[in-house]
Amino acid sequence: xxxxxxxxxxxxxxxxxxxxxxxxxxxxxxxxxxxxxxATEPYIRTRTVHWYDVTWSTQQVGVNETVTVEGKFHLFTxxxxxxxxxxxxxxxxxxxxxxxxxxxxxxxxxxxxxxxSQLEVGGDYSFKLVMAGRVPGRWHLHPVLSVHGAGPIVGxxxxxxxxxxxxxxxLPITTMTGEVIDDLQHYGVARLQLWQAGYALIAVAWIFWWxxxxxxxxxxxxxxxxxxxxxxxxxxxxxxxAMLVLVLVVVIFGYHHATQKYEYVxxxxxxxxxxxxxxxxxxxxxxxxxxxxxxxxxxxxxxxVEVTNQSDSPMRLxxxxxxxxxxxxxxxxxxxxxxxxxxxxxxxxxxxxxLSDDSPIAPGETRTMRIEATDAAWEIERLVSFLTNVDSxxxxxxxxxxxxxxxxxxxxxxxxIPVFTQLQLAQRH
Amino acid sequence: MTENDRAILKVSELxxxxxGWSRTLDLLIIVVAAFLIWSVSHISFLLLGGxxxxxxxxxxxxxxxxxIPITTIxxxxxxxxxxWNLFRLPIGATASLLLLLLGTWIVRYHSWxxxxxxxxxxxxPGTCLMGALVLDAILVLSxxxxxxxxxxxxxxxxxxxxxxxxxxxxxxxxxMNMGDMTSVxxxxxxxxxxxxxxxxxxxxxxxxxxxxxxxxTWVSAFFAAFVCIFxxxxxxxxxxxxxxxxxxxxxxxxxSLYGAKGAKDQTxxxxxxxxxxxx
Amino acid sequence: xxxxxAYRGLRAALLTCGAVLGLALCQGAxxxxxxxxxxxxxxxxxxxxxxxxxxxQPAINGNxxxxxxxxxxxxxxxxxxxxxxxxxxxxxxxxxxxxTGDERQLDAITVAHLPPKIYESGSVPLEYSFxxxxxxxxLVTAGDQGQYTSRFPFSVGIPPKRYGFYLLFVGVALxxxxxxxxxxxxxxxxxxxxx
Numbered sequence: 001x002x003x004x005x006x007x008x009x010x011x012x013x014x015x016x017x018x019x020x021x022x023x024x025x026x027x028x029x030x031x032x033x034x035x036x037x038x039a040t041e042p043y044i045r046t047r048t049v050h051w052y053d054v055t056w057s058t059q060q061v062g063v064n065e066t067v068t069v070e071g072k073f074h075l076f077t078x079x080x081x082x083x084x085x086x087x088x089x090x091x092x093x094x095x096x097x098x099x100x101x102x103x104x105x106x107x108x109x110x111x112x113x114x115x116x117s118q119l120e121v122g123g124d125y126s127f128k129l130v131m132a133g134r135v136p137g138r139w140h141l142h143p144v145l146s147v148h149g150a151g152p153i154v155g156x157x158x159x160x161x162x163x164x165x166x167x168x169x170x171l172p173i174t175t176m177t178g179e180v181i182d183d184l185q186h187y188g189v190a191r192l193q194l195w196q197a198g199y200a201l202i203a204v205a206w207i208f209w210w211x212x213x214x215x216x217x218x219x220x221x222x223x224x225x226x227x228x229x230x231x232x233x234x235x236x237x238x239x240x241x242a243m244l245v246l247v248l249v250v251v252i253f254g255y256h257h258a259t260q261k262y263e264y265v266x267x268x269x270x271x272x273x274x275x276x277x278x279x280x281x282x283x284x285x286x287x288x289x290x291x292x293x294x295x296x297x298x299x300x301x302x303x304x305v306e307v308t309n310q311s312d313s314p315m316r317l318x319x320x321x322x323x324x325x326x327x328x329x330x331x332x333x334x335x336x337x338x339x340x341x342x343x344x345x346x347x348x349x350x351x352x353x354x355l356s357d358d359s360p361i362a363p364g365e366t367r368t369m370r371i372e373a374t375d376a377a378w379e380i381e382r383l384v385s386f387l388t389n390v391d392s393x394x395x396x397x398x399x400x401x402x403x404x405x406x407x408x409x410x411x412x413x414x415x416x417i418p419v420f421t422q423l424q425l426a427q428r429h
Numbered sequence: 430m431t432e433n434d435r436a437i438l439k440v441s442e443l444x445x446x447x448x449g450w451s452r453t454l455d456l457l458i459i460v461v462a463a464f465l466i467w468s469v470s471h472i473s474f475l476l477l478g479g480x481x482x483x484x485x486x487x488x489x490x491x492x493x494x495x496x497i498p499i500t501t502i503x504x505x506x507x508x509x510x511x512x513w514n515l516f517r518l519p520i521g522a523t524a525s526l527l528l529l530l531l532g533t534w535i536v537r538y539h540s541w542x543x544x545x546x547x548x549x550x551x552x553x554p555g556t557c558l559m560g561a562l563v564l565d566a567i568l569v570l571s572x573x574x575x576x577x578x579x580x581x582x583x584x585x586x587x588x589x590x591x592x593x594x595x596x597x598x599x600x601x602x603x604x605m606n607m608g609d610m611t612s613v614x615x616x617x618x619x620x621x622x623x624x625x626x627x628x629x630x631x632x633x634x635x636x637x638x639x640x641x642x643x644x645x646t647w648v649s650a651f652f653a654a655f656v657c658i659f660x661x662x663x664x665x666x667x668x669x670x671x672x673x674x675x676x677x678x679x680x681x682x683x684x685s686l687y688g689a690k691g692a693k694d695q696t697x698x699x700x701x702x703x704x705x706x707x708x
Numbered sequence: 709x710x711x712x713x714a715y716r717g718l719r720a721a722l723l724t725c726g727a728v729l730g731l732a733l734c735q736g737a738x739x740x741x742x743x744x745x746x747x748x749x750x751x752x753x754x755x756x757x758x759x760x761x762x763x764x765q766p767a768i769n770g771n772x773x774x775x776x777x778x779x780x781x782x783x784x785x786x787x788x789x790x791x792x793x794x795x796x797x798x799x800x801x802x803x804x805x806x807x808t809g810d811e812r813q814l815d816a817i818t819v820a821h822l823p824p825k826i827y828e829s830g831s832v833p834l835e836y837s838f839x840x841x842x843x844x845x846x847l848v849t850a851g852d853q854g855q856y857t858s859r860f861p862f863s864v865g866i867p868p869k870r871y872g873f874y875l876l877f878v879g880v881a882l883x884x885x886x887x888x889x890x891x892x893x894x895x896x897x898x899x900x901x902x903x
Contacts, residue, residue, distance in 0.1 A: 088629050089629075090627035090629055092627055093622055095624065097544070097546035098547050098551075098621035098623070102619055106607075111606075111607035111608055113607060113611060113615070113619050113628075114609075114628055115628045135546050144624065148629050148630075152624065152625065171620065173613075174604075175602040176603040176604055184550060184613075184617055185548030185617075186548065187550045188600055189549045192597065195595055195596040196558075196596070200527060203526070203527040203561070203562060204527070206520070206523055210519070211459060211520070213433070213437070214434055214448070214451065214452065215516065216454055216458050216516065217454065218437050218438050218451060219437065220441075220515065221440065221442065222437050222440045222441055223516070225440055227437075229895075229898070229899075230436050230440060231437065232519070233433055237569065238888065240519070240565075240567075240891075241566070241570060241888035243562060244566040245883075247562050247566070248563070248584075248588075249877060250559070251588055251591050252877065254591070254595030254596075255592070255594055255595055256873060257595065258594050258596070258597075258598040262601070262602060263769060264771070264772055265603070266601060266602075266603045266610065266611075267601070267634060268488070268490075268601075268612055268615055268631075268634065270631070270634065567887065569891075570890065571890070572891070
C-alpha cells in the first residue's frame with residue numbers, strides 16, 4: 001500500500017521539479033555570444049563597404065579602459081541595386097549587447113554621434129571608434145556601417161578581452177546646467193521606479209477596493225436580477241471621486257515639480273552631418289575584369305583581368321581584398337608589411353594570392369592576367385551563396401604597389417559563374 | 430463582509446455552500462484573468478508601441494507623447510467594457526495598465542539587462558497608469574461609456590505626458606559630447622550600443638513642430654487626447670462584442686463522431702446568448 | 709426634471725473647470741507697461757515702433773529667456789532688438805531705475821544707464837548685476853529729441869504669485885466634486901425611474 005502510494009508521489013514530485021526547472025530556465029537570462037556577421041548576403045559584403053587599414057589599439061582592456069579601432073572604408077562603385085545607396089548611414093560597432101560602451105566615434109574626424117548623410121559611392125572615408133570595457137569577457141569587436149535601406153555592413157572583427165569586474169564600470173558626466181551625474185547607467189532609474197511604484201500602489205489599492213467583495217457569480221446574478229444599484233454604491237462614488245482628485249493632484253504636482261527642477265531641457269537631437277570623401281590621389285592603374293569564376297569544390301575565386309599601368313613606375317599586385325578577407329601576394333614584401341600586427345589572423349587567407357604572371361607591369365603596359373584566391377574562408381565565411389543571389393556579381397579591391405612602395409587601390413567587379421573544374425580534374429587523376 | 434456584500438449575496442440567491450465555492454472561483458478567475466489581461470495588453474503594446482517605449486532616446490516630444498496613449502487605451506477600453514458589462518467592475522483599464530507595467534519591468538530586467546547588457550537607464554518605460562485610473566474612476570461616477578469616452582479618454586491622453594515627465598525630465602538636460610550639444614537621453618543611447626538599432630532608425634521629431642512658443646509637447650498631448658476618444662469608443666465596442674459569446678448547437682454528425690449520440694441533449698435548439706451583456 | 713438637473717450639474721462643473729483652466733493657462737499674458745507678449749514675442753512699444761525684448765541670466769538659468777520679471781538676483785543681460793528699421797537710425801537711451809514712485813531725482817535712483825547712441829546692428833545690449841531683489845522701472849528713449857519713450861516696471865528676485873497653479877488644484881477639486889454630484893443626481897434619477 002505504502003509502496004503504491006510512494007511511487008506516484010515520487011513521480012509527481014519529480015515531474016513537478018522538472019516543470020519548475022524548465023520554467024526557471026526560461027527566467028534565467030542566457031546571453032548570446034555571436035552576432036551573425038556572416039549572415040549578410042555576399043553581394044552586400046563584397047560590393048558595398050570595403051574596410052581597409054583597420055587597426056585595434058589593444059586586445060585586452062580592463063573595465064573602464066578604452067580600445068581604439070580605426071581605419072578607412074571605401075564605398076564601392078558597383079554598389080548593388082538590391083541595397084539602398086549610402087544616402088544615410090551610421091557608424092556603429094558590433095558586440096553582443098552593450099558589453100563595451102561607445103566613448104567616441106568619428107567619420108573623417110567629425111563627431112559621429114548622429115547619422116552621416118550623403119556619402120558618395122566611390123569615395124573613401126576614415127573612421128575611428130573609441131570603446132570602453134564594461135562587461136568582462138572575450139568579445140568580438142567589429143566596426144559597422146549601418147546603411148539606411150541596406151542594413152548593417154560589418155567590418156573586420158577582432159577578439160578583445162575585457163578584464164576586471166562589471167561592478168566597477170562607471171560613467172560620470174556633468175550636464176551643461178551643472179548637474180553631476182554619478183553614473184549614466186543608473187541615472188534617473190531610482191527616481192522613476194519610486195514614482196511608478198507610487199502610481200502602482202494607487203492602482204493596487206483601487207483594484208483591491210473592488211475585488212475584496214463577492215465577485216464573479218454573485219455580481220453576475222445581481223445584474224441579471226436588475227439590482228446593479230447594489231454593485232456600485234454611493235461610497236464607491238465617493239472613493240472614485242477622491243481617487244480622481246488624488247491622481248490629478250499627484251500628476252499636476254509631479255509635473256510642476258519636474259519643470260521647476262529641470263527648467264532647461266533640450267529635445268532629442270535628430271540631425272545628420274555631412275562630410276566629403278578623403279582627398280586621395282587617383283590610382284594610376286586601370287583594371288578591367290574579363291572573366292570571373294568561382295570553383296565551388298576548389299574554394300577558389302579566379303579573376304581574369306586586364307591591367308594597364310598608367311604611372312611611370314613598374315607595378316606589382318600585392319593584395320586582393322573583399323568581404324574583409326585579405327589575399328596577399330606573399331612574394332611582395334611591401335604587401336605583407338601592409339598587414340598590421342593587430343589585424344586578425346583568421347581574416348588573412350593562408351594560401352595567399354596566386355598570379356599567372358607576377359613580374360612587374362612596366363609603365364604603359366597592358367597585361368591580361370589571372371588572379372586566383374583560394375581559401376576555405378570562402379566557405380567558412382559563407383561567401384559562396386553569391387551563386388544563389390539575385391545579383392550574381394562579385395567585387396573587390398586590388399592593391400597595386402609601385403617601385404617606391406606607393407599603394408594604388410583599384411576596384412574590380414563583374415559577373416561571376418560557378419564551376420566545378422577542380423573537382424573534375426581531381427577525379428580524372 | 431460588509432452590509433452591501435451581504436445584500437449582493439442575498440440577491441444572487443446562492444446557497445451557503447455555493448457562496449463558499451463562488452469565493453474560490455473568484456480567486457481562480459482573478460489569477461487566470463490576470464495572466465490573460467497581462468499577456469493580451471503586453472502583446473498588443475509590443476506590436477503597436479514598441480520602440481518608443483523601449484529606449485530613452487526614442488522618447489521624443491512628438492511620436493512618444495502620441496503613440497503610447499493611443500496604443501494602450503485600446504486594451505484599457507476593451508477590458509473596461511468586459512469587466513463593466515459582465516460584472517460592473519470598474520477595474521479593466523487599471524488592471525490592463527498595471528499588469529502591462531509589471532510585465533514591462535520583468536522584461537526590462539530579464540531580457541534587456543540580462544540578455545543584452547543594456548543599462549536600465551537606457552530602457553526605462555513610461556506608463557499610462559494614471560490615465561487608466563482616471564478612466565475607471567470616471568466610469569464609476571458617470572456609469573456611461575459615452576461620458577467616460579468624452580472626458581476619461583481625453584484625460585487619459587492628456588495625462589500621459591505630465592505623469593511621465595515627472596521622472597523623465599532629467600533625461601532631457603543638455604550635455605556636451607564630442608563638442609556637440611545633446612540630451613542626456615541621446616547620450617545614453619549613444620554610449621550603450623545597440624548594434625541592430627542605428628541612430629537613423631529612430632522615428633522621432635524632426636523639428637517641424639516649433640509652433641506654440643517652442644512647446645510642441647502639449648500639441649502632441651492634445652492630439653493624443655483627441656485620438657484617444659475615438660479609439661476608446663471603437664475598442665469599448667470590441668469589448669462589448671467579446672461579452673456576447675455564443676454557444677452554438679452541436680450537430681448530429683459531431684455528436685456521433687465523439688460518441689455522444691443518444692446522450693440526453695440540452696443544448697439543441699437556437700443559440701443560447703449570455704444575458705446581461707448589453708452596454 | 710431629474711434628468712435636466714443632472715445635466716445642469718455636469719455642465720456647471722465643466723464650465724467652472726474650463727474657466728479655471730483658462731485662467732491658469734492665461735497667467736503668463738499679463739501686460740507690464742510698455743512691455744507685452746504679442747504674437748508669441750516679447751515686445752517693447754516705443755511710439756510707433758517696436759523692439760524685441762529679451763532678458764537672460766546665463767549663470768542661473770542657462771539660455772532661458774525672460775520677458776518682463778527677472779526671476780533671481782545676479783548677473784543679468786537684457787537685449788533689445790529693433791524690429792523697425794527706423795530705430796537703427798536714431799539714438800537710443802536706456803535707463804534702469806529703482807521704482808521709488810518719485811522720478812524727479814532720476815540720476816540718484818538710476819542703477820544702470822546707457823547714454824544715447826545709434827545702434828546700427830539694431831541690438832541694444834545691457835548688462836547689470838542686480839544685488840538686491842526689488843521693483844525697478846526700465847526707461848527707453850529713442851529719437852533725436854527723445855520723442856519716443858517707453859516705461860516698463862518690472863521686478864527682480866520676487867517669486868511670481870502662482871495663482872494659476874493653485875487655481876489648477878481648485879479646478880481639480882471642483883471636477884471631482886462636480887462629477888460626484890452628477891453621479892448622485894443620476895442615481896436619484898434612476899431610482900425615480902424604478903419607482
